[in-house]
Amino acid sequence: LREIRHENLNAFIGACLYDEGILLIQEYCSRGSIKDILDNGDLKLDDMFVSSLMGDLLRGLSYLHDSSQFRFHGNLKPTNCLVDSRWVLRLSDFGLTFARSGHYVSHHAEIITTPGNMVSGKMVNNVTTTRISFANTTTTTSITRTGSGTYNSSVRSTPRAVRIVTSPYLPPEFSDIFKNTQNRSVVIDNHRKGDMYSLGVILWELLKRESLATFLGIKDEREIRAEICQKGNSFWPQTLAILNSEAQLQPVATNTGNCSAGTIIPSGVLDCLKDCLSFDPDQRPDIKSVRLRLRPLHKGMRSNIFDIMIGLMEKYANNLEILVDDRTKQLSEEKRKTGSV
Known part of the structure; x- marks a missing residue:
C-alpha cells in the first residue's frame, strides 16, 4: 500500500493503533468526497467538471485492475472517491479487502x-x-x-458474525457469495465484476447530478439496497430511462468537445451504464471496455480540471488582451479626431 503511487489513487502513508481500532493515514483531500460534492446544493457542476471527475475515476480504477498487485478495489462508493485541492479525483480504501478477511492481520x-x-x-x-x-x-x-x-x-x-452487505453501491450478489471464502482467485474475479457495478452506480449519480439516496428519497442504506433488490432486474433499466428522458441524447460530442453530463449525453453512454449495472456479473464489461465506450464524454478535454481551468484562464487573458488593444485603438482614434477639431 505504501509503495503504490498513481495520480488518481490517494496515497497511503501509514496506520496506527488507537483505543477503538486502527486509523489509516492518507493524503488530505480538501474538497471532500463525491458524496459531499453531490450533496452540496450550492455547488453547480458543469459539463467539464463532471467529465473530468469521471475520467479520473476511470483512470484510477483501470490502474487498480490492470497494473497494481491488488487487481480490484473491493469497496468502491462515492465516499471513497476523494477530490483534492486541484479538483483531481483520487480513489481511497483500496487494497484492504484481504486485510479485513484475514486471520492474522489485525485485532x-x-x-x-x-x-x-x-x-x-x-x-x-x-x-x-x-x-x-x-x-x-x-x-x-x-x-x-x-x-x-x-x-x-x-x-x-x-x-465472527458475517457483516451483512448493506451498501447500495455493492452488487446484489455480494450478499450471497464469498462470505467465508479464502480463495484469492474467486475473490478477485467477483470483486472485479463488483467494481464495475459500483462504477455504474457512481457514474449514474454523476450524470444525474444527485445521489441515489436523494433520487429515491431514502436515507438508510439498508432500505435503498432493499429497494434495488426487491425490484430486481427492472430497477436500473427504469432508472436509466428516467435519466434518458431528462437528457438530450446526441450521437457525437459537441463542437467544443465538452459533452454535457446533465443535458447532453453522447449516444451509447447509457447502454454502457446499463451493462455495468446488470444483475448478471458475467454481462458486465471490464474496465478497458468501459473506458473505450465512454471516450465521447472526454473527447477534446485535457487530463484534469486544474489544467482545464488554467486553459480557460489563458484563453480569458488572451481575449482580454485583444479587447484592450481594440479599446486602445479606439481611444487613439478619438484623440486624433479631437486634435483635428
Whole structure:
C-alpha cells in the first residue's frame, strides 16, 4: 500500500493503533468526497467538471485492475472517491479487502471488568474479560473466582458474525457469495465484476447530478439496497430511462468537445451504464471496455480540471488582451479626431 503511487489513487502513508481500532493515514483531500460534492446544493457542476471527475475515476480504477498487485478495489462508493485541492479525483480504501478477511492481520483488545454487572447480555459476578476481536474470529478469555479463592480460566473462540452487505453501491450478489471464502482467485474475479457495478452506480449519480439516496428519497442504506433488490432486474433499466428522458441524447460530442453530463449525453453512454449495472456479473464489461465506450464524454478535454481551468484562464487573458488593444485603438482614434477639431 505504501509503495503504490498513481495520480488518481490517494496515497497511503501509514496506520496506527488507537483505543477503538486502527486509523489509516492518507493524503488530505480538501474538497471532500463525491458524496459531499453531490450533496452540496450550492455547488453547480458543469459539463467539464463532471467529465473530468469521471475520467479520473476511470483512470484510477483501470490502474487498480490492470497494473497494481491488488487487481480490484473491493469497496468502491462515492465516499471513497476523494477530490483534492486541484479538483483531481483520487480513489481511497483500496487494497484492504484481504486485510479485513484475514486471520492474522489485525485485532482489537478490550478489557471489561464488572462486579455483578451485565456483560454480553448475561448477569455475571466478578468477571474480567479480555476480548480480542480478529477479522473473522472472536477469542474471549474469562477469569472467574471460585468459592475457594482459586481462579478458573477458560478460552473460547467463536466465528465472527458475517457483516451483512448493506451498501447500495455493492452488487446484489455480494450478499450471497464469498462470505467465508479464502480463495484469492474467486475473490478477485467477483470483486472485479463488483467494481464495475459500483462504477455504474457512481457514474449514474454523476450524470444525474444527485445521489441515489436523494433520487429515491431514502436515507438508510439498508432500505435503498432493499429497494434495488426487491425490484430486481427492472430497477436500473427504469432508472436509466428516467435519466434518458431528462437528457438530450446526441450521437457525437459537441463542437467544443465538452459533452454535457446533465443535458447532453453522447449516444451509447447509457447502454454502457446499463451493462455495468446488470444483475448478471458475467454481462458486465471490464474496465478497458468501459473506458473505450465512454471516450465521447472526454473527447477534446485535457487530463484534469486544474489544467482545464488554467486553459480557460489563458484563453480569458488572451481575449482580454485583444479587447484592450481594440479599446486602445479606439481611444487613439478619438484623440486624433479631437486634435483635428
